[in-house]
Amino acid sequence: MKEFKDKVAVITGAGSGIGFALAERCAKEDMKIVLADIDARFLRSAKRKMKKKGANSISVLTDVSKASDVELLAKKTLEAYGAVHLLVNNAGIGGTKYTWDYTQKDWEWQLGVCLWGVIHGVRIFTPIMLKQDVECHIVNVSSMEGLIKGSGPGGAVYGVSKHGSISLSETLHTDLEIKKSKLKVSVACPGFVSTRIFLGDIHRPEEFQNPPDTQFEDTRGMDYFANFGLTMEDVLKETSLMSSEEAADIIFQGIREEKLYILTHKDSLMKRLVQERFDKILEEFEK
Numbered sequence: 309m310k311e312f313k314d315k316v317a318v319i320t321g322a323g324s325g326i327g328f329a330l331a332e333r334c335a336k337e338d339m340k341i342v343l344a345d346i347d348a349r350f351l352r353s354a355k356r357k358m359k360k361k362g363a364n365s366i367s368v369l370t371d372v373s374k375a376s377d378v379e380l381l382a383k384k385t386l387e388a389y390g391a392v393h394l395l396v397n398n399a400g401i402g403g404t405k406y407t408w409d410y411t412q413k414d415w416e417w418q419l420g421v422c423l424w425g426v427i428h429g430v431r432i433f434t435p436i437m438l439k440q441d442v443e444c445h446i447v448n449v450s451s452m453e454g455l456i457k458g459s460g461p462g463g464a465v466y467g468v469s470k471h472g473s474i475s476l477s478e479t480l481h482t483d484l485e486i487k488k489s490k491l492k493v494s495v496a497c498p499g500f501v502s503t504r505i506f507l508g509d510i511h512r513p514e515e516f517q518n519p520p521d522t523q524f525e526d527t528r529g530m531d532y533f534a535n536f537g538l539t540m541e542d543v544l545k546e547t548s549l550m551s552s553e554e555a556a557d558i559i560f561q562g563i564r565e566e567k568l569y570i571l572t573h574k575d576s577l578m579k580r581l582v583q584e585r586f587d588k589i590l591e592e593f594e595k
């Protein structure tokens with residue numbers, strides 16, 4: 309996408325972190341912005357900040373894991389602005405447990421948000437954007453974790469969702485190329501960004517709560533990178549904890565350049581982790 313002024317951007321998880329920073333970035337380009345989030349408080353605060361900046365925005369309370377909510381989001385967008393040009397499927401949540409400790413409710417809730425949220429966004433908005441037949445763009449926010457070998461503890465559900473959203477983006481990219489479409493797609497794969505995602509289960513709805521006596525080994529505070537033979541100290545020598553604004557700038561530039569993969573952290577650590585995964589796979593071809 310090259311022209312942004314007066315175009316309509318829909319951003320999920322826009323109440324906080326990377327989503328809100330992207331909304332601010334879109335406001336800088338004089339876009340009309342639809343802020344979607346499950347958290348009414350975050351949404352009110354985001355809307356207030358947008359108003360202060362003089363941005364043209366609406367907010368829609370949305371749980372991206374629910375198809376009916378995402379359908380309503382599309383309907384409200386079209387009612388307010390008559391079109392949608394940029395969709396950012398950004399809403400996401402984290403988690404840290406050993407693979408075997410995730411319960412059925414954990415899987416359903418986290419995949420509901422991080423994978424089904426992206427699927428609903430793509431399924432519902434793509435036909436609308438194709439029908440418009442003008443320059444449009446979809447960005448699915450995945451993670452570096454979608455490109456590297458799953459690392460524990462914590463990566464199981466998140467990793468499945470993030471690898472899944474990369475696969476969905478790649479297939480959509482191929483399909484759009486076959487059709488020579490004016491709609492483009494990117495998948496953003498951030499490294500560490502300083503946001504609220506590390507606060508845990510604050511948005512888990514009642515229906516997905518585990519019984520209070522659910523047993524699992526507490527892995528909080530465990531060194532995530534120990535699996536790769538690295539301490540947190542080593543990690544921070546090679547990569548950075550980026551601000552949401554910086555990540556949003558890189559993602560926005562990626563949209564402008566219509567990149568398939570948008571990498572926020574092009575540092576030696578992330579490169580090595582990606583390389584290690586692909587080398588291991590390629591090695592098998594030589595055996």
Ligand SMILES: NC(=O)c1ccc[n+]([C@@H]2O[C@H](COP(=O)([O-])OP(=O)(O)OC[C@H]3O[C@@H](n4cnc5c(N)ncnc54)[C@H](O)[C@@H]3O)[C@@H](O)[C@H]2O)c1
Pocket residue numbers: 320321322323324325326327344345346347350370371372373398399400401421449450451452497498499500501502503504505506511
């Ligand atoms: N922060 C990082 O280091 C990092 C790294 C890689 C990828 N990501 C990805 O970036 C995206 C944004 O995360 P962030 O780091 O800005 O976190 P964040 O917690 O600051 O923002 C996530 C937003 O999503 C909203 N949300 C949660 N569940 C939702 C639901 N069911 N429906 C709608 N909105 C919902 C939250 O209310 C919040 O406003 C996520 O997809 C995350 O996986 C983050």
